[in-house]
Amino acid sequence: MFIIWGISMPIISMFFGIAIKVFYREHNPPHFHAYYHGHEAIFNIRTGELIEGKFPLKACKIIKEWSLEHQDELINIWDLAQNGKPLFRIPGADQ
Secondary structure: OEEEOOEEEOEEEEEOOEEEEOOOOOOOOOEEEEEEOOEEEEEEOOOOOEEEEOOOHHHHHHHHHHHHHOHHHHHHHHHHHHOOOOOOOOOOOOO
């Protein structure tokens, strides 16, 4: 788990060098943060689309496919994070 500016941000999944994290008590729309080789971006949970930041195209495609496959789990994690509850890990796209 990482602590950034006093906010807890656990890694919920890791695949192909991409770390997926969710902040506690974040703003809408439901989203997750992705980190990969110095790139940072925010992706919409409901659509899998990049909504902020820059990310390599191939990694975006992998993240979108993964997020749509795990959308129910991501929504559950989002709800848990909004309520300050412990989060769980989601298998990566490479598992």
